Amino acid sequence: MPTASNPAPILDRLVELRTVFEAGQRAVSFAEELSSLILDVLPLLSEIDGSLRESAGQMPEATLQIQSVTEATEVATTEILDLVDAVRARLSPPAPPDGPPGAADRLRSLLRDRLDDAALLADAEALLDEADADEAARAEAEAARLDAARRDLDRILVSLQVQDITAQQLASVNHLIESVRYRLNKLVRWVSAEGGVAPDDDGPPVDAGTFDADARYVRPDSLQADVDRAAAEALASGDGASAAAGPTSQDDIDALFGA
């Protein structure tokens, strides 16, 4: 109880009041700064909102453009495949002759029947044999040339697999764009929401998709040895024990995977 002779409690109260007053002043100052900051930030938020809307709005078009690239490459690949098929058909080896003997054989037979001069007949037959050998060599060279052309076409068929691989890569990019768009839309709704409370309706989440994001075009068959090794290791370690009723010996593994 304060008394005239003991003013300490009053002084204590005054100190407390001053502390509260000072704290209040600091709070008012902070509130003023906060208010000023909000006033500064509001136009910025509005600009962000606009930018987000614009960015999110452009994404469907980007997705469609990528999709159209995939479709265009598929059409082009189909056209190349058609041409490859047509060329392969033309490169098919000719059927072996099936019919009357060829001109050389008929001439040989005629000479044997009509020519009495044995030496001349022998010379003529030697020349015909030489012509046959030349023809066989030409046919062999032609067959080799056709084989080489067919092998080149096979290589083109392997290279055309790049279309499927790039289609998966593009699908992966599209999926990424769609995921970013989904999050941007969520952000737009949050920024523009009344009272800072975003509506619950975020729309359906982006589908996981059916692509291999790691798909890459490498030298044909270059990954196959790694895959065969991984399969053999998995079988040996039991990871793939359920596969094909579980052959586990190395011989079985080699037989199963054609090692």
Added chain:
Amino acid sequence: MKFLVVDDSSTMRRIVSNALRDLGYTDIVDAADGVEGLAQLEAARPDFLVTDWNMPNKNGLELTQAVRSHPEFSELPILMITTRGMKEDVVAAMQARVNNYVVKPFTAQVLGEKIDAILKTA
């Protein structure tokens, strides 16, 4: 021997079918995804299935599991052809009981070797 080729890429269906014809297998039917593949399985009753992994509706792993649990086709030879070359992918495919695994891009020679290896152990 009748082959069923399942791949969502028309390019790949055609390339695989061409390669099979080159190997002497001319009886080929195809399907664009796992669901269509199962329908073709019933309709065409193939002796051999070649399937992609990444496909809509039902992917290659799901198709393999469906085939393995089918009373008539549980032992059907299955070759998976895919871009997925990671070890965990191979293990997952083996656990689904594919008989062999080919990584894209592949040559007809490797395709033939894998088919021969499967048929040898079938």
